[in-house]
Amino acid sequence: MLCFQVCGINAHVKDGKLVKVEGMAENPMNQGTMCPRGLNITNYVYSPERIKYPMKKENGKWVRISWDDALDTIAGKLKEYKQEYGARSVAFSVGSMGAEDIEISAFAQRLRGAYGTPNFFSIEAHCFRSRIMGRLLTFGAYPLEDPDNAELLILWGHNPDQSEPAIASKINKQLEKGLKLIVIDPRKIPIAKKGDYYRIKPGTDCALALGIINVLITEGIYNKEFVVKYTLGFDKLVEHVREYTPEKVAEITEIAADDIRKIARIFAGAKATTIMQGIASLDQQINGLQTSRALAMLMSLTGNYAIPGAWVNNPRMRLTNLMVSKDYEDDPIGMEEYPLFWKLWGKASPYGRQMDLPDVILSEKPYPVKALITTGGNPALSWPDSNKVKQALKKLDMLVVMDLFMTETAELADIVLPACSFLESYRLAYNYALVAGISYAMLNKKVIEPIGESWQNWKFYSELGRRLGYEGYFPWNSDEEVVEELLKPSGMTFKQLNEEHPEGMFYGSRIYDINEKGQINTPSGKIELYSETLAEAGFDPMPVYKEPTQSVEVNPELAKEYPLTLITGARMVQYSNYQMKNIPEIRQLAPNPEVDIHPDTAAALGVVDNEQIQLETRNGQILSRIKITEDIGPGVVSIPHGWVGKSAANILTENKPADPITGYPELKVIACRIRKI
Numbered sequence: 231m232l233c234f235q236v237c238g239i240n241a242h243v244k245d246g247k248l249v250k251v252e253g254m255a256e257n258p259m260n261q262g263t264m265c266p267r268g269l270n271i272t273n274y275v276y277s278p279e280r281i282k283y284p285m286k287k288e289n290g291k292w293v294r295i296s297w298d299d300a301l302d303t304i305a306g307k308l309k310e311y312k313q314e315y316g317a318r319s320v321a322f323s324v325g326s327m328g329a330e331d332i333e334i335s336a337f338a339q340r341l342r343g344a345y346g347t348p349n350f351f352s353i354e355a356h357c358f359r360s361r362i363m364g365r366l367l368t369f370g371a372y373p374l375e376d377p378d379n380a381e382l383l384i385l386w387g388h389n390p391d392q393s394e395p396a397i398a399s400k401i402n403k404q405l406e407k408g409l410k411l412i413v414i415d416p417r418k419i420p421i422a423k424k425g426d427y428y429r430i431k432p433g434t435d436c437a438l439a440l441g442i443i444n445v446l447i448t449e450g451i452y453n454k455e456f457v458v459k460y461t462l463g464f465d466k467l468v469e470h471v472r473e474y475t476p477e478k479v480a481e482i483t484e485i486a487a488d489d490i491r492k493i494a495r496i497f498a499g500a501k502a503t504t505i506m507q508g509i510a511s512l513d514q515q516i517n518g519l520q521t522s523r524a525l526a527m528l529m530s531l532t533g534n535y536a537i538p539g540a541w542v543n544n545p546r547m548r549l550t551n552l553m554v555s556k557d558y559e560d561d562p563i564g565m566e567e568y569p570l571f572w573k574l575w576g577k578a579s580p581y582g583r584q585m586d587l588p589d590v591i592l593s594e595k596p597y598p599v600k601a602l603i604t605t606g607g608n609p610a611l612s613w614p615d616s617n618k619v620k621q622a623l624k625k626l627d628m629l630v631v632m633d634l635f636m637t638e639t640a641e642l643a644d645i646v647l648p649a650c651s652f653l654e655s656y657r658l659a660y661n662y663a664l665v666a667g668i669s670y671a672m673l674n675k676k677v678i679e680p681i682g683e684s685w686q687n688w689k690f691y692s693e694l695g696r697r698l699g700y701e702g703y704f705p706w707n708s709d710e711e712v713v714e715e716l717l718k719p720s721g722m723t724f725k726q727l728n729e730e731h732p733e734g735m736f737y738g739s740r741i742y743d744i745n746e747k748g749q750i751n752t753p754s755g756k757i758e759l760y761s762e763t764l765a766e767a768g769f770d771p772m773p774v775y776k777e778p779t780q781s782v783e784v785n786p787e788l789a790k791e792y793p794l795t796l797i798t799g800a801r802m803v804q805y806s807n808y809q810m811k812n813i814p815e816i817r818q819l820a821p822n823p824e825v826d827i828h829p830d831t832a833a834a835l836g837v838v839d840n841e842q843i844q845l846e847t848r849n850g851q852i853l854s855r856i857k858i859t860e861d862i863g864p865g866v867v868s869i870p871h872g873w874v875g876k877s878a879a880n881i882l883t884e885n886k887p888a889d890p891i892t893g894y895p896e897l898k899v900i901a902c903r904i905r906k907i
């Protein structure tokens with residue numbers, strides 16, 4: 231399990247050593263396929279760069295210590311901080327792998343609960359939760375795409391070939407069988423050649439969605455029966471979108487008015503359409519949450535909800551909740567400014583806004599944060615404004631990092647702890663059913679012994695908890711006991727998954743009935759085109775398009791200095807975000823960080839293919855190589871995220887909140903320039 235796709239893998243072991251892996255044909259997610267990362271698991275697991283034992287930093291040098299020493303030191307400090315500054319002065323964070331790996335997430339949250347700090351963070355303050363909220367606010371549920379049964383697929387800022395290889399392989403098979411495709415993206419991604427492609431100006435997706443809604447309504451081609459029966463606020467929406475005529479939207483988005491009409495008509499004419507939005511491409515904009523709302527409205531107006539091939543709900547697996555419920559002395563950091571992000575309809579998210587953590591650490595306002603314990607993530611690289619994040623991490627009194635490798639964050643730590651890879655312990659392999667809507671779980675088996683002195687994450691949190699006096703919260707002593715505990719409410723058992731169903735089991739199926747309980751779960755009991763919740767909280771109850779703050783229209787002075795538009799965050803199939811850059815067998819597949827630019831832009835700058843340049847924003851500069859391609863529009867440049875050192879994309883980004891509801895930053899429309907070096 232190297233990413234959130236949680237593919238099924240057959241691992242072959244000889245004399246206790248992993249020798250080969252292959253995709254598991256029976257697994258409904260990957261159906262036998264594997265991406266380049268998965269195919270290189272042996273190189274990853276046996277990398278000589280693995281952290282093999284606990285270490286502490288002494289006079290700037292790493293010194294090997296025992297697990298007992300490490301745990302005693304950490305526990306001693308945590309007791310001191312709690313005594314002197316209160317439990318809130320210690321923060322826990324998990325990265326993408328931590329949020330997706332149920333064991334890391336559950337145990338980190340259990341310990342922070344026992345300890346009593348409200349400050350638990352994941353990447354959700356700048357990735358993914360925004361779209362969940364957009365759909366929740368509209369349906370009261372979080373429906374997922376069902377491309378397997380769709381007649382039309384709209385990939386909106388989404389490039390599954392790079393970001394979701396297992397899903398991409400299914401989509402590509404469906405395309406061969408006649409699935410129709412529309413791609414809306416500033417970049418003409420390869421899959422766009424298999425359908426209709428529309429190049430959109432970065433950051434204008436919300437306007438396009440409103441323009442399509444305008445056409446559906448003015449041409450009367452929406453699903454009237456569905457709208458009357460299930461939605462709330464249609465009359466207000468009619469008035470609201472009147473101004474978003476195709477002509478006006480064409481000026482904003484640079485997609486021709488007739489093309490906007492064409493998209494709407496194809497959409498309305500298809501029997502079942504599913505929109506797949508990018509992993510974070512639409513979220514990390516000033517209109518982020520409202521764009522997700524606008525897409526939810528499109529699906530509603532066309533009746534594409536709770537039917538095969540549309541957006542459908544699927545049951546989540548019932549698992550033991552290991553969170554310790556208690557009243558914390560404070561709300562998590564950042565919640566005062568973005569209350570809906572934290573608590574919607576009385577239900578609180580377990581996460582604070584890590585976006586605000588660097589400023590809190592640096593300013594010690596509203597209170598000092600002295601320590602951070604982080605697992606399954608690399609904040610120094612993956613949180614916006616890397617330089618500020620690093621400065622904040624350096625200021626901490628204690629930074630503890632548990633990881634497989636010496637990441638940029640681990641380099642800054644006081645104590646690093648070696649983590650097992652997923653092949654070195656039994657775990658529950660489950661992606662919260664948030665990917666592809668497949669209600670499926672399997673046992674991730676231990677196939678080799680842990681490398682060096684690496685530990686499972688649950689063991690670290692449990693041992694630390696015991697040293698802090700919370701042994702009652704951590705009664706488990708083996709992988710098997712942990713998995714068994716998690717599985718209790720599910721009806722499955724460790725033995726069943728281990729012996730009878732090693733290929734995994736379905737625990738439910740997609741719900742194709744809008745009248746079934748929980749399909750529309752808003753306060754009004756209707757699909758809320760107009761959101762009273764947003765209105766009461768002081769936000770626009772229906773999406774209003776706003777120009778990106780660094781666009782030439784809003785900030786012409788900035789554009790004089792930084793005339794190009796930068797999109798960050800493109801995924802690379804060779805890497806799982808920042809992970810695996812240090813594996814030579816993978817690195818040779820994509821050795822250099824590259825910046826995509828149009829031939830006209832390259833000509834104007836006098837740069838050539840593969841030339842090393844400096845890419846600059848008002849926040850910083852990085853090194854990259856030029857890749858000239860017609861697939862991107864003139865004046866727009868795109869870089870992937872996850873490169874390290876002087877090429878790390880987040881050196882260029884700012885951690886300023888932009889979306890007024892979620893506080894998400896703008897990472898898709900950044901004024902930049904390219905300098906020859």
Ligand code: SF4
Pocket residue numbers: 231232233234235236237260263264265266267268269394395396806
């Ligand atoms: S890294 Fe590749 S093979 Fe592994 S889970 Fe992700 S998509 Fe599947």
